[in-house]
Amino acid sequence: MKLKNERIISEIASQFASMYNERGNLDKAKTYINIALAHPQKQSVSPIYSLAMEIYSKLGETKHTEAYCDSVMKYGNVYGKKFAYQWQTRKALHQYGTLLASPCFEKYSQYTDSIEKITPVGASANANALYNYSLIENTNTELKIENNTQRTFIVKAIFVSIILFLMVVILTIVFLRHKKTLEERLELNKKSLKEAKMLEERANQDKENHLLDKKIATTVIYKDIIKILNSHSKKMVPDWQLLSETVYEIFPMFSSSLYKFKKMSEIELHVCLLLKIGISMKDIAKLVCRSEDSVYSICRRLYKKNFSDEPTAKKWKDLINSL
Template sequence: MRNTLYLFVSLFLLSFYACKENAYPQVLLLADNLTNSNPDSAVSLLCSIKDDMSAQSEETQMYYRLLCVKADDKAYIPLTSENRILPVLHYYIKKDDTRHLPEAYFYAGRTYRDLGDAPQALDYFDKALDVLGDDSCCELRSLIHSQMGRIFSEQGLWNEARKVYSQAYRWSVLEKDSISMIYDLRDLASTYCDVEGVDSSLLYYQEAYDLASALNNPRIMSMVQSQIGKVYVQMGKYDLVKKILQPSLKTTVDRIKSGVYSITADWYYKMGNRDSASYYYNKLLGFGTLYALTDAHWRLAELALEEGKIQVAKGHLEQYMEELDSVRKFIDSETIREINSLYNYSLRESENSCLKAENKQEQIYLFYSMTGGVVMSLCFFTYFQYSRRKHAQFNLQLLRLKRIEEEQYKKSALFIEENKRKQEELTQLLRDGAYPAQQKEQIEQQKRSLYYAGKQAEFGLQEREKARRMLLDSDICKYFKEICNEEKDTHLPPEKWNLLEQTVNTAYKDFTEKLFRICKLSRHELHICLLIKIDILPKDMARLTDRSRESITSVRRRLYEKFFGTKGTPQQWDEFIDSL
């Protein structure tokens, strides 16, 4: 009945097609609007006018094909073939259509994400952002950053995911799209998945819930509440779980109910309320996800065994094994899909390399026929590419250095003092002002986060001092110190250097690996770094490495410039090594 209605509407609108050149039929514009508000209706409408599109211009047909992909994606219909979007994308690239090209790139990325090809999906998302240019199309920018964040999250790259989710939220705010803002806040909260980040996670979830409450949207409120309940279970705050999950139990959306009922059942089980746990586990059997069903059958089998119901337990265990087998097949298929993704990506890179080789051959032919000015231009271009690559590598090196320095700072006495100062400021803020309950709770949560971070830093500082004492008290360290006290020169065998390296890495986890991740070192440079770590003086370094004292000073100065890209003193290099 509904399809018939849309067919009638489409035929009616088709009779009023705009007559001016390059105007799209009104029915397609209507379908485009429906993709956001009612995607299922958009899919039905587009299907109903499929036969009519053959008589339209190529431009109109390409717009129709783009809308079909868009409507399917919005209606949660998996995009299982790149052949649907790539011809559309190539058409808009050829036409340099700035209106539709960003969206075509985006849905090419969505297609490859559904196909499990993360590298190709990210490439298309980046291209979509490139062709957008200015600060327009806030909605599309938000979608692109959100999809990139999910890819990073799936890979466990939480810092990268957090950055792009923040961008998605920023564009949603500019678009004034409250629904997208809620999902962006939820995604941001999910990036703080470790124990240290639960306070930040709860802040984002609470903000998302407040926004959903303001919209009076029960479905989204239930979704956010279930996520908050999951965090409370993780924190062991079982007294808060029931309170937060109670309203969510009324939801009718299966994909939300599965999470809510699963968390509720686990909570009752851990609280020792076996009857209620059994009730919710049994409910899950009707609509739970694959993982929820597996867990439910296992728990129900345990509960049946506790009651002596052997046959019931056996039935659930058999179902558990079937569900577990399905999970393994799913994981295997995901693994295979990832392997295929990497293979396909390598294949495309290989094809690109072949194309580049062919182009280079053509350039060689052209080279012999060109003038000296063209030769100079080619040399300049080569130098520019080389400089650009070196600059990119150096920026990556500085980024790694910055991360190491940030990690070390968070374990330093300076960080602890700064942390205490911030806690005192927040305490004074609470003491001096009268704030609403919600704002006061946020300040209290900030204080708790600072307190836990401070404790973590104090623990790290203690561990560092313990590691230093262990290193200096080690046999190999004492061996090197004794050699330094001897008058005669000596040649140290490789075994001693290897043992020193192992001991330093044991005391300071991955010390040498951190250095090599930033920049490659020669064996001589590494030996100097190891000697700095065990407090050997420069004059003794010269004896132990069979070099002059001036050479040791020069190497330390050169290493600082090699790592940091700027001139420095040997003492600055020693301080950096001591901080690792």
């Protein structure tokens, strides 16, 4: 198409259309036959129109089929016209019955007879050509005999070389595949061991967290917080000093982990301590005398102060629980 060679475009497109037609991919066949039709060549209009007619007939697009049938009758050779009259006969039989289909069938029969007459003539011509070719070959055979010994030796040498080369290639491929298989097995074993170790660590962590949660639930401050939450008094607040001492005792590394973050206000620290012992955002809001939205804002603000990515309350809560 870059060379704008109409003949080659038409030929290649029609070949693709024929291939997809044979495979039953009619949409692709239609696309390529339309390209071929857009670049028609005088010497190939008959097969192109015949193929277009066949494709559109299979697609059930009668209007286009009729149009290309007319084109085949006008420009096509005997093979194309035979196919066109065959299609018209079927159409007439389907729509109008035997009587109106008779003229189309007669035309179809005439072109069939013409093709049958052409075939013996072509076969005779091929036979003559083969006979002439045999005479030439007999003449050349005498000249070729002198070189047969040397040529046979060269061919055998090349054949042996090719066999040896193929054996080396095959052995190399087998070795590389075996090596790849071993590497894949090794990698799979490493992955399995890593996953098993992670599962074991996760199980240990879950077990440890369960024990810690159970331990927290037995503390005085946790019981006091539950009482405050169950009461209707808005003036009751936890003993923050006792809460911090209890959390730092149960989670020895939590205090040092908090100091790695940017300096927190008193209320921010209280929120972190309550998150660590598993208090919900809604209950934290009651304990720090703020709205639930304010508690969420505090968590987002803490995350934004310490990290550059998008701040969310959940990210800060998960971070605190992981310490």
